[in-house]
Amino acid sequence: MYEGAVQELIDELGRLPGIGPKSAQRLAFHILEADQDDIKRLVTALVTVKERVKFCSICGNVTEQDTCNICRDSRRDPTVVCVVEESKDVVAVERTRSFRGRYHVLGGAINPIAGVGPEQLRIRELLTRLNDSQIEEVILATDPNLEGEATATYLARMLKTIGIRVTRLASGLPVGGDLEYADEITLGRAFEGRRSAIG
Amino acid sequence: MYEGAVQELIDELGRLPGIGPKSAQRLAFHILEADQDDIKRLVTALVTVKERVKFCSICGNVTEQDTCNICRDSRRDPTVVCVVEESKDVVAVERTRSFRGRYHVLGGAINPIAGVGPEQLRIRELLTRLNDSQIEEVILATDPNLEGEATATYLARMLKTIGIRVTRLASGLPVGGDLEYADEITLGRAFEGRRSAIG
Numbered sequence: 489m490y491e492g493a494v495q496e497l498i499d500e501l502g503r504l505p506g507i508g509p510k511s512a513q514r515l516a517f518h519i520l521e522a523d524q525d526d527i528k529r530l531v532t533a534l535v536t537v538k539e540r541v542k543f544c545s546i547c548g549n550v551t552e553q554d555t556c557n558i559c560r561d562s563r564r565d566p567t568v569v570c571v572v573e574e575s576k577d578v579v580a581v582e583r584t585r586s587f588r589g590r591y592h593v594l595g596g597a598i599n600p601i602a603g604v605g606p607e608q609l610r611i612r613e614l615l616t617r618l619n620d621s622q623i624e625e626v627i628l629a630t631d632p633n634l635e636g637e638a639t640a641t642y643l644a645r646m647l648k649t650i651g652i653r654v655t656r657l658a659s660g661l662p663v664g665g666d667l668e669y670a671d672e673i674t675l676g677r678a679f680e681g682r683r684s685a686i687g
Numbered sequence: 688m689y690e691g692a693v694q695e696l697i698d699e700l701g702r703l704p705g706i707g708p709k710s711a712q713r714l715a716f717h718i719l720e721a722d723q724d725d726i727k728r729l730v731t732a733l734v735t736v737k738e739r740v741k742f743c744s745i746c747g748n749v750t751e752q753d754t755c756n757i758c759r760d761s762r763r764d765p766t767v768v769c770v771v772e773e774s775k776d777v778v779a780v781e782r783t784r785s786f787r788g789r790y791h792v793l794g795g796a797i798n799p800i801a802g803v804g805p806e807q808l809r810i811r812e813l814l815t816r817l818n819d820s821q822i823e824e825v826i827l828a829t830d831p832n833l834e835g836e837a838t839a840t841y842l843a844r845m846l847k848t849i850g851i852r853v854t855r856l857a858s859g860l861p862v863g864g865d866l867e868y869a870d871e872i873t874l875g876r877a878f879e880g881r882r883s884a885i886g
Contacts, residue, residue, distance in 0.1 A: 490778060491751050493739045497732040503725070505717050506710060513775060518704050519733065520740055520749060526702070527737050531730055533692070533699040534718065538726050540692045541719055550719060552690050576712060579689060 494520065546617070548593035548610045550575045558591060565589040567624040571614065571643065573597050573631055581629065589627075592617065597635035598642055606642060614643075618650060625653040632659060693719065745816070747792035747809045749774045757790060764788040766823040770813065770842065772796050772830055780828065788826075791816065796834035797841055805841060813842075817849060824852040831858060 490498065494516060502512035519527055543549065544556035551557065558564060558578075568589030572578055578591050594609040617623065628643055630636035640656055647654045659677035661670055670678070689697065693715060701711035718726055742748065743755035750756065757763060757777075767788030771777055777790050793808040816822065827842055829835035839855060846853045858876035860869055869877070 490749070490774075491740075491756070493732070493736045493751060494749055497736045500729045500732040503729075504714055506713060511705060514705065515703055516736070517749075517773065517775065520736060524737060527733060530699045530702075531733050533696040534726060534730050534733075537692045537696045537715070537719060538723060541690075550689070550693055550716075552692060557690070574716065575689075576716060 543593075547591045548595060548613065549578050549591055563588075567622055568627065569614075569617070569623050569625070570627045570629050572629050573636065573639070577629065577631075587627075589625075594630075594639065597630055597639040599635045599638075609639070611643070611646075615646075618647075618652060623652065625655060628654065628656045632657075742792075746790045747794060747812065748777050748790055762787075766821055767826065768813075768816070768822050768824070769826045769828050771828050772835065772838070776828065776830075786826075788824075791825075793829075793838065796829055796838040798834045798837075808838070810842070810845075814845075817846075817851060822851065824854060827853065827855045831856075 497519065498509075498512045498516045501507055501515050502509055504512075507515070540552050541550050542552070542554055544551045544554060544559055546555050546559045549556050549558065565588050568587075569592050570581060570587055570589055571592045571594060572581065573594050573596055575593055578593060581587050581591075592610070592614050594611065594614075596604050596609055598604060598606060598609070614626075618626070626643075626647055628640040630640045644654050644656070658681055659674065660681050661667065661674065661678045667675070696718065697708075697711045697715045700706055700714050701708055703711075706714070739751050740749050741751070741753055743750045743753060743758055745754050745758045748755050748757065764787050767786075768791050769780060769786055769788055770791045770793060771780065772793050772795055774792055777792060780786050780790075791809065791813050793810065793813075795803050795808055797803060797805060797808070813825075817825070825842075825846055827839040829839045843853050843855070857880055858873065859880050860866065860873065860877045866874070
């Protein structure tokens with residue numbers, strides 16, 4: 489155990505996700521020895537983020553002004569909505585530059601073990617959005633894992649009744665990967681989803 | 688890339704040791720979604736540590752008041768000084784409850800690749816201390832790795848001339864370990880350092 493302030497910092501750092509007691513201690517000592525100015529910048533960044541950053545009332549993405557840049561951008565196609573789990577997924581899709589529609593951030597995925605059911609996600613907001621606007625297609629872009637698949641299946645069933653086009657991202661071999669190293673589920677999906685190679 | 692404040696927080700977190708870009712992003716989103724109060728506590732802990740925590744002018748250990756608790760404690764043996772690399776090593780030795788002397792924290796180990804030479808460590812302060820006080824034994828308790836060994840060897844040579852007793856921590860098999868899993872250097876040291884099992 490350390491003296492008061494050091495131990496308190498170790499405790500607080502240890503509460504962050506993915507920071508164990510050893511990392512918390514290492515970080516605390518780095519902070520102790522770091523330049524006063526560097527830590528001031530970190531503190532300012534923390535305070536600023538909590539003061540300024542909100543969640544867009546339309547799509548749920550992080551934003552500094554309500555509504556967010558993407559929802560406000562009239563050049564983006566308002567008829568297609570890409571549903572993702574987290575804000576970081578928006579960034580990932582934006583990087584592809586191949587999607588020009590809008591987003592809907594669920595805030596997670598259905599995960600009964602962690603106590604996350606559909607009512608903890610922004611699904612009600614999605615339904616309201618679908619009722620109110622000119623949306624014609626919903627692309628389900630949840631993570632290709634157990635929770636993401638469960639969430640997509642849940643949403644697909646629910647949206648079937650509304651009569652909107654609902655699609656999912658293709659599963660298959662990652663580009664640049666090696667066929668022999670693909671797991672059997674991915675390879676199986678790649679077979680199921682095969683397309684004509686001519687034309 | 689994220690909008691201003693989020694990206695700035697990711698950048699600042701990414702400057703901390705052991706936090707890569709992915710962890711920085713995950714931490715930033717945790718912070719975004721965390722309770723205002725939790726982040727306030729973290730910020731307070733950061734600010735307090737930088738305001739309050741100093742390094743003891745005698746031993747170099749972290750402390751909230753100069754001089755530190757251990758250097759001020761008159762019940763501790765002033766004739767023995769345990770030389771360690773970092774403040775966290777003081778905590779490790781204190782946990783054993785088998786050392787009742789004082790400490791000297793070097794602030795690192797000799798590491799030419801990282802540009803740390805003897806002059807970057809608190810070695811001059813150690814010499815001043817040895818000249819001024821009633822110290823009779825110096826225990827070299829640097830890490831049992833390349834840098835720690837080099838530092839201990841350097842100090843041992845230097846202190847030989849002063850005529851103070853200089854000792855090193857024993858190398859050998861860790862208690863609770865398995866002989867067959869010990870690396871050959873450790874096992875070799877355990878042989879070299881073997882002692883009489885009778886009496």
